[in-house]
Amino acid sequence: MKNILIAAAFSMSPLFALSLQEKMPEMNVKMKNVDGKELTLAQIKGMKNATKGTLVVFTCNHCPYAQAWWDRMVTLGNEYSKKGIAVVAINSNDPQEDSQDDFEHMKAAAIAKPILPSGKASYANVKMDFPYVIDSTSNIAKSFGASKTPEFFFFNNKDALLYHGAIDSDAHDSKNAKPFLKIALNDYLSGKRIAEAEPKALGCMIRFRSSN
Amino acid sequence: MKRVFLTFVLISSFWACTRGIKIPSGQKAEVEKIQIKPIHAKDIFKLAESNNAKFTIVNFWASWCQPCRHEFPELLKFKSAYLNKDVAFEFVSVDFEGDLGDAKLFLSQQGVHFLTYIKSGDDQSFINEIDKKWQGALPTTFILNKKGNILFRYDGPVTSADLEKKISELTKSEPSQKKSRK
Numbered sequence: 001m002k003n004i005l006i007a008a009a010f011s012m013s014p015l016f017a018l019s020l021q022e023k024m025p026e027m028n029v030k031m032k033n034v035d036g037k038e039l040t041l042a043q044i045k046g047m048k049n050a051t052k053g054t055l056v057v058f059t060c061n062h063c064p065y066a067q068a069w070w071d072r073m074v075t076l077g078n079e080y081s082k083k084g085i086a087v088v089a090i091n092s093n094d095p096q097e098d099s100q101d102d103f104e105h106m107k108a109a110a111i112a113k114p115i116l117p118s119g120k121a122s123y124a125n126v127k128m129d130f131p132y133v134i135d136s137t138s139n140i141a142k143s144f145g146a147s148k149t150p151e152f153f154f155f156n157n158k159d160a161l162l163y164h165g166a167i168d169s170d171a172h173d174s175k176n177a178k179p180f181l182k183i184a185l186n187d188y189l190s191g192k193r194i195a196e197a198e199p200k201a202l203g204c205m206i207r208f209r210s211s212n
Numbered sequence: 213m214k215r216v217f218l219t220f221v222l223i224s225s226f227w228a229c230t231r232g233i234k235i236p237s238g239q240k241a242e243v244e245k246i247q248i249k250p251i252h253a254k255d256i257f258k259l260a261e262s263n264n265a266k267f268t269i270v271n272f273w274a275s276w277c278q279p280c281r282h283e284f285p286e287l288l289k290f291k292s293a294y295l296n297k298d299v300a301f302e303f304v305s306v307d308f309e310g311d312l313g314d315a316k317l318f319l320s321q322q323g324v325h326f327l328t329y330i331k332s333g334d335d336q337s338f339i340n341e342i343d344k345k346w347q348g349a350l351p352t353t354f355i356l357n358k359k360g361n362i363l364f365r366y367d368g369p370v371t372s373a374d375l376e377k378k379i380s381e382l383t384k385s386e387p388s389q390k391k392s393r394k
Contacts, residue, residue: 017347064276064308098278147367148349166348169336172308200339202306205279205349205368 017145017164020197024054024159025143031090031133032103034110039131041088041140045159050086052189053162056153058146060093061109062100063204066149067123068171070109073150074126076167080185085154087130092141093149097207106132138208148203152181154188162194166201239320246316246324250332251304253341257360263300266386267363267379268356270302271370272331272342275314280351283369284322287353290372299379303328306338306350355379357386 018025027041045054057073059066077087095102108114110132114122135141144153154163163184170177180199187194251259260268271287273280291301307315307330319328331338339348343362346352353366355378363382366374 016345147347151347166336169334172310199336200348201335202274202339202348202350204277205351207279 017147017151018153018161020162020164021160024056024153024155024161026140027159029140031135031140033131033133034103034107034128035131039088039133044088044131045086047086050081050084051157052084053157054086054155054159055080055088055185056144056155057087057089057150058092058141058144058148058153058206059089059150060091060101060204060206061105062093062098063149065171065201065203069150069167070123071126072167072174074112074124074128076182076185078126078129081130083185083189085185085189089128089130089132090135090140091132092135092138092146092206092208094138094207094209101207103134106134136209138206141206142208146206148205150203154181154184156188162188163197165197165199169199169201171201239317242320243313243316246319247327248305248312248316248319248330249327251329252332253338256302256304256329256342257356259302260300260356260358260360263302263358265300266298266358267382268300268302268358269353269375270304270356271351271353272304272306273351274305274307275311275318276307277350279369281318283351283371284318286372287370287375288322288324290375293372294379304331305329306331306335355382 024041027045030038030040033039041054041056044050055077057077059070059073061067073089077089081087091101091106093101099105109122109124110128112122112124112127146153150167152163152165152167153161156162163181165180167181168174168177168179180196184194184197256270260270269290271283273284275281287301287303294301303324305315305328312330315330335348339346343354343365346365346367349367351369353370353375354362355364355375357363363386364378
């Protein structure tokens, strides 16, 4: 890897995500869930005896990467929400940029209902057993430093970030993909250190809502 | 029998390269002319060294990425405008392996007749070798100096005005270097 020269003016556009061990931000901001109820991260943490940690996923409906990983994300979220981990998927995308990211599409994806107008099979085949909420100002994503979908952040029971990155190594080959996040969560739950805590993958830039 | 087999292979290859899209029959010849070469991350830095330009701008895009498609025409205009101003421009597609046809069709529709590149290698290694601080979001555009060092990264769509301003700033701050031999 070449040396990276960070120019002094390197401030405007690059996004910087939370660093490992940083605390979960914006825990008291209300977000509308697909069931119509409003939830905060603090409330989500307290759901279903979720005492062991919190998994926050920034995702959306339009992105081919989010779609390719959708069922794996839901399956993993459903599995670990039964193991004492609070799980929430957050859509921070502006639906005016792509109508697939609107509330109706979110609801349809959460209940695994075919939604594509072309009649093709939906990417969502597993019903979500955890909240899928709207970040109505995109400020939650900004405060996490989330830049793309899908992007996963796992916090321990003291709200310190232990994992940030991809769910696995290959969006298109679930059989041969290395399940980074599953390994990390299993290590955490068995008291081991998470060896690979910041694996990366390509994804779609979050289309933040305008601030006005 | 051999002819039937060859026909089958040709049809299968064409279909595999154009997953998800149907290339209009009038555009097939143009699409086939598109030059897109696989490239490893480390070789992108070598491009900057061999370009013999003070700055090399590298745009990472994908045919399925709407913001990438949206910014592309403006980046092409910038490339043309800065052709003789010591700024080189490279486009690197990170399209999925099966979507090479989509990338070629888009390049053809944009009138791209120069060599562009497509990511080679797994995502994680590619992203980390380019820039450990890059999370892999698309589109992303880097400005490199002629040693292949990263001077700036734009996360998200970029405009000609952004690039012009940044190149102007960097021109003032970056020490002038003697051009190396190609």
